[in-house]
Every structure is written in structure tokens, then in C-alpha cells.
Amino acid sequence: MRHDHLITSKHLTRADIEAVLDRAAEIDADPDAVAEKYAGSLLGLLFFEPSTRTKMSFETAMKRLGGDIVDMGSVESSSVKKGETLADTVRVIAGYADALVVRHPRQGAATMASEFVDVPLINAGDGAGHHPSQTLLDLYTIRENAGLDDLSVGIMGDLKYGRTVHSLAYALAKFDVHQHFISPESLQLPREVVYDLHQEGASVREHDALEDVLASLDVLYVTRIQRERFPDENEYQKIAGEYQIDLETLEGAQDDLTVMHPLPRVDEIDPAIDDTDHAAYFEQAHNGVPVRMALLDMFLGGERQ
Amino acid sequence: MSGDDHELRVSKIRDGTVIDHVRGGQALNVLAILGIDGSEDEEVSVGMNVPSDRLARKDIVKVSGRELSQEEVDVLSLIAPDATINIVRDYEVASKHRVERPAEVEGVLTCPNATCITTGDEPVTSRFDVLDDGVRCAYCETIVRESIAELIDSR
Ligand SMILES: [Zn+2]
Numbered sequence: 237m238r239h240d241h242l243i244t245s246k247h248l249t250r251a252d253i254e255a256v257l258d259r260a261a262e263i264d265a266d267p268d269a270v271a272e273k274y275a276g277s278l279l280g281l282l283f284f285e286p287s288t289r290t291k292m293s294f295e296t297a298m299k300r301l302g303g304d305i306v307d308m309g310s311v312e313s314s315s316v317k318k319g320e321t322l323a324d325t326v327r328v329i330a331g332y333a334d335a336l337v338v339r340h341p342r343q344g345a346a347t348m349a350s351e352f353v354d355v356p357l358i359n360a361g362d363g364a365g366h367h368p369s370q371t372l373l374d375l376y377t378i379r380e381n382a383g384l385d386d387l388s389v390g391i392m393g394d395l396k397y398g399r400t401v402h403s404l405a406y407a408l409a410k411f412d413v414h415q416h417f418i419s420p421e422s423l424q425l426p427r428e429v430v431y432d433l434h435q436e437g438a439s440v441r442e443h444d445a446l447e448d449v450l451a452s453l454d455v456l457y458v459t460r461i462q463r464e465r466f467p468d469e470n471e472y473q474k475i476a477g478e479y480q481i482d483l484e485t486l487e488g489a490q491d492d493l494t495v496m497h498p499l500p501r502v503d504e505i506d507p508a509i510d511d512t513d514h515a516a517y518f519e520q521a522h523n524g525v526p527v528r529m530a531l532l533d534m535f536l537g538g539e540r541q
Numbered sequence: 542m543s544g545d546d547h548e549l550r551v552s553k554i555r556d557g558t559v560i561d562h563v564r565g566g567q568a569l570n571v572l573a574i575l576g577i578d579g580s581e582d583e584e585v586s587v588g589m590n591v592p593s594d595r596l597a598r599k600d601i602v603k604v605s606g607r608e609l610s611q612e613e614v615d616v617l618s619l620i621a622p623d624a625t626i627n628i629v630r631d632y633e634v635a636s637k638h639r640v641e642r643p644a645e646v647e648g649v650l651t652c653p654n655a656t657c658i659t660t661g662d663e664p665v666t667s668r669f670d671v672l673d674d675g676v677r678c679a680y681c682e683t684i685v686r687e688s689i690a691e692l693i694d695s696r
Contacts, residue, residue, distance in 0.1 A: 344659065
């Protein structure tokens, strides 16, 4: 990869993305080949915001490579609580570990943190900003299910605050993909993201109803609409209800529609869909480990240029 | 053009900087960028809405005893893209140049995004990329097109 750090999917080329996905596929096919490859290496996990899933997935990936982790622990129990800056924390942990994974509630946190360390740093979410390793596992899942070219992908839900959505949109812009964004008006994609996608020459359309576009989709990526975004509970109920899918919703879809969700879900996807061929969200979650193994392999293995 | 009628409306200075062809109404923002609020002993004269051939109405700012740094000039370009900078030594214009838009500006604007890492307590200097039609935070990527002057860090 071209960069020392993985901060945003925006800076990844199509070739970078394909290199990670190809490596993930190799590892997925033969995990034993890398089982001891990073024995003695340490990955630093700095989660300034809770995320059991992403954190466990990185932890599992590192251990499956034979390495180990050092974990800052929860914010409540760490020196951060006492007012230590992110800059100081990353400088200290970078002295212990061979690579860092950072999640922080502020946008731009990973960019700033990377300026203070000389080990590879992976952004595991910076506020409403980016979450590129999630994007890579999303792309891996899309490629396995539908390929990555000549595709129509619908992305639905909270597009405004959803960093996974922004990261995914930037990455899909590198491929021959028609992107359809489906959300209530108040949760539309940030104008900055739309601006960037247009700059990239991406095919982007915005909709407020899934039915306007469902029949043409190969992939439907559903995200959660968070209750706390709405001051009024009734308003939330009204909007959230319109962006839930069940078997009836999918009657209008192609037979081979792939339904994805970055999880955890609440009630966006009816569990009745779990048993259909549409459901790819558990597979998507499982793909987090081989994709993160591939990433760590590339960053720890000195394949960076 | 020290003999220019319009320039006579603000007094001549012995040593310092004359910022001419500032867009009408932007003179006070120029002072803000330069961190001039009258608390130091610099002598400042401002001409506002002076008729101009090049701009319909222009502002002029004269600062005695201070030569602007390139960095300050770069930042001025964000709000006064047509400005000319005259460095005056012993009543003569020693050098005269137009402002140029830099690729980025550091440490002069505050990000308007309250959740941006640069607005927290971190030891980080704000940095903005300069776009054709605005500026963009290099950290959180927020784009600002209007009211850039409002982001000027009060020093
Ligand atoms: Zn910012």
C-alpha cells in the first residue's frame, strides 16, 4: 500500500483495495500458513469509545497471526479519564507496540494521532469521519456475493452520521458501481461527501424511499437510525419504521439481492430475512477477521512502500 | 502609486506595510487576521469604501512599523484575493507584490466543527487546504465556503 497508515478509504486506490481483498482471500483459504507469522509482535488497541465488535475482531486477527495485543482498556479505567491527550497516549503506546489501532469520538483523530507516531496506525473510527477497515470487509463481502463491477448498490439509513457509509461510498467510487443513497431528508449524506463523490466522477443518486430503487439493486446495505439523533420519540418511530426491511419489503427485489448491515442491528432487518439467501450480514461480520489479518500482515510485514 | 489621490485619504507611513485593493468591507477582517486590535503600539490607518479603478470600492490598511510575513500575506489572500502588499521603508515603496493563494494555511483558522480533533485539547495546530472556492479542514475535512473571516483565530 502507498501509505504508512490506514486513515481513510478515500486515499486507497483500486489496486490497494484489491491487494487487501486478495490477501484476505488467501488467508481465508489457508489460515494455517500465517498462524505463527507474527509471533512476538504486539498490536496496540486504543479505543477511546466502546466498540466490542471491531476491537475483538482486531484482537482475534492479531492472535490468529500468532501475535499479541496490548490494550489501553476502557476510557473510564485509563489515564485518559485524568485528562491525558490522545497525542500523549499514542506516543506512549507506540513505544510498546508494532502497530496501533485507534478509535476516537472526534473527527480527524486518527489523522492527528498518525502525526505523532512512527509505527503503522489503523483508524478504527474517528467520530462521524472514517472507518476504513470496516469498508474493506464490506467490500470483501460484496465481492464474494456480487462482484465489484457493473453493480448497483443501495445504502440506506443514517447516512449523515454513519462513518461506515462514508468510507464505503469513497471506496465504491473507485469501482464501476452505481450508488443509491436512501434516507430521510434529515439524515442525508453530508454535502462534503457528496462533493467528494462528484469530484471522483462517481455515479451517485439520492432517494427518500427504498421502493423507488429497490428493483434495480444488487446489494442493499442497511444501517441503523439512532434514536438519540431525534429529540422527539414520535419523530424517531415514524422515520425509523420507514427504513426497516422485512420479507414483504424484499418482494420487490431481485432474487439475488445481497443484504448487508455493519451490525449490531436493532430492528432494521426482520430476523425472518436471516434464513434467506439475501442475508450476508453474519458472513460480513465473520469476514472482519481475515480482512484485518490481511491488513495487519501488510502493515507489519513491511510490504508498505 | 504613492501620488494616487485616493491613497492620500489615509496618511503616509514611514516604515511598514500598505495593504491595498482589499475588497470593500474586508478591512476589519484584515486587521483580525494580522492580530491587530489596537492593544499594541502599532499605528494603523484604515480607509474603507474608497473609490477604485480596479474594484468598485476598496479598502486600504496601513500598518506602521511592521512588515508582513509571507505567511500572513498568504492568509490575507483568503479574504482579500486582489490585495497588493506594499512594503514601505523610509516613505518609499521598497517592494510591491500581489497576494497568492497558498495550497494550505496553518494555525490561523479555527475549525467550525465542534467535534473536530483540532478543537479539543490536543497539541495540534489547525491546518486547512485551500480550495478554489473555500477552505477545508485537513483533519475533519469540513469545507467552509462563506464567512471564512469568522474562523480567524483571535490571537
Ligand atoms: Zn476540522
